[in-house]
Amino acid sequence: MTIIFSNHTIKYEIESTVKLFIPAIRFSFLYDERNCDGDLVMTRVKTGKSFTYLYVYVRIGDRIKRMAYHIPNEKVKADKNLCEYNLCRLVYLCLSEITELTPQWGMLTGIRPVKKVIDLIEKGFSKNELFAELKNKFFVSDEKLELAYKIAKIQMPLIKTNDYKTVSLYVSIPFCPTRCSYCSFVSHSIESAKNLIPDYIKYLCIELEKLGEDVRELGLRIDTIYIGGGTPTSIEAEDLQRIMECISKNFDILSVREYNVEAGRADTITFEKLKVIKDMGATRISVNPQTLNDEVLKVIGRKHTSEQTLNAYIMARDLGFDNINMDLIAGLPTETVDSFKNTLDKVILLSPESVTIHTLTLKRSSSLYLERENHFDNPVSQMIEYGMKNLMENGYNPYYLYRQKNTVENLENTGYAKNGKESFYNIFIMDETQTILGAGCSASTKLVYSNGKITRVHNYKFPYEYINRFDELMKKKSTETKEWRDFIATI
Ligand code: SF4
CATH class of the missing domain: 1.10.10 (Arc Repressor Mutant, subunit A)
Structure with missing residues (x-):
């Protein structure tokens, strides 16, 4: 499909609107009007003497739709977003008519x-x-x-508990046993990255020490901790212990409201690792089935069975974990509505404190992207609806939600929790009202200011880069966080 931007620069927003109807496709872009074959979205802005004229022409196969709108020039001058919004609106209406699709989130394209x-x-x-x-x-x-x-009503009182000196800590362990077919994260197979792990932990601990110094110097309070990845439990129990000991040594974990470890995949969870996690003070873990259908697990490249997930869950309960989250994905390849329902029903019987239902995302960097056409008729909305209805009937409330690009049917990811078991970290990361200090490769640090400004500082993406350019990274981080540290010092 070709998208033409004639006489304007509203590219990102128009492309996002087109993607609501035609996801996971590479578009060609033209910046002037020319004849071209094939499917087309042509958008034009023309400024006249008194009015600005917007025009959209859409052709898909043999179906064609045109729409136009005009706005007085003084209104365009007063509101910079007016052209952008109305042009996207025309594109949305044309595509909705031609494709006969009605996206449930309408033309909202943001992730929050x-x-x-x-x-x-x-x-x-x-x-x-x-x-x-x-x-x-x-x-x-x-x-x-x-x-x-x-969700807004549940989140609002919790968000109010924030102040600018209360921050969260994110620690990245970017390794996984194998790569899942839908994965777009920068995760590295534990086999290929084995040699890097000792150095990775060494530098991660140095970064944690530095962050601990900053926290003490600036008088910050750590509110929540999240050890994520990758799959943190893909490293050995003693390695996990080293990292968690380093966290305990450098941060006051007794004042932390929530300490998460994403145990994740069942094939990495052992009694020893769960014991380390518990003994080191974590209060919330995730044991993520994604699906309890063994055939689907095979298709997505997970080397474990649903039985292993159930055993890992029971082991965690026996060890005394009283806040367990389980992640599911709606729309996995070969999953049917019935098999999804079966998974969800079994998960509800297990009674974890929270369940997160993700919608399958077809990201370019995942191997599943190559088969994307097979997923366009995915019955994912029925799965999402079933999940919402049944979780709510069983005492779970939706408490956080975000959207990603290229999800099947543009649907959302929603976390459900029993009363009082909502994850603060998940809420804060989506609401962007709390500073998050990131450590480890591919971690980002999100710095929140009282005037609403947010600055992001990104660590290097790959472990070898993180290890080999560590000093350079620390200098870059120090420079890029200086303004925020100066702001905190004034509070
Ligand atoms: S477990 Fe998660 S991070 Fe690891 S490969 Fe699978 S989807 Fe990616």
Whole structure:
């Protein structure tokens, strides 16, 4: 498909709107109007004497739709986003008619719809006004508005507990036993990365020590800790212990409200590792089945069975973990609605404290992307609906939600939790109201200022780069965090 941007630069937003209907496709872009074959979205802006004229022409196969709109020039001058919004709106309406699709999140393309709802509530919108605004302006369905509103109401009192000196710590262990077919993370197979692990841990611990010094110097309080990856439990129990001991030595873990370890894949979870995690003070772990259908597990490249997941879960319970999350993915290849339902029903019987349902994402860097056409008719919305209904009927409330690009049907990822078991870390990372200090390769540090400004500082993506350029990274990090450290020193 070709997208033409004629006489304007609203590229990113138009492309995102087209992707709502035509995901996971490489587009060609043209910046002037020319004849071209094949599917086409042509967008044009023309400024006249008194009006700015917007024009959209869409051709898919033998179906064609044109739409136009004009706005007084003084309004365009007063509101820079007016052209952008209305051009996207025309593209949305044309594509919706041609494809006969009605995206449930309408033309909202951002990854944080709940944040939008919270912003409107804080501006004084009533529930009805807020629903009218998002329905009329962005065509969001009632069902998704209810979901986002419910989550906003759960999150708002928890977000209020933040102050700028309260921060979270993210620690990255970027290794996995094998790569799942849908994975787009920078994770490295434990076999190929084995030699790097001792050095990786050495430098990770140096970075944690430095962060610990900063935390003490600036008078910060660590609120939550998240050890993620990759799969943190893919390293040996003693390596995990070294990292967690380093965390205990450098941070006051007794004042931490939530200490997460993403145990993740069942093929990496052992009694020794769970014991280390428990003894070192973690309060919440994830044991992620993704699916309890063994055939699907094979297809996605996971080298474990559903029975191993169940055993890992029982082992964690026996060790006394009282806050366990389980992640599922709706829309995995070869998964049917019935097999998804079967997984969810079994998970509910296990009664973990929280369940997160992700929608399959077709990211370019995943091997599954190559078979993307096979997933366009995926019955994922039925799975998402079943998950929401049944989890809510069984005492789980939706408490955080985010969207990713290129998810099947543009649906969302939602975390559900029993009362009082919502993960603060998950809420804060999505709401962006708390600073997150990142350590390890591919970790990012998110620095939040009182005026709403957010700065991101990224560590190098690959372990060998992290190890070999560690000093350079620490200098870069120190320079890029200086402004925030100066801001904190004034509080
Ligand atoms: S376990 Fe997670 S991070 Fe690791 S390969 Fe699978 S999807 Fe990627």
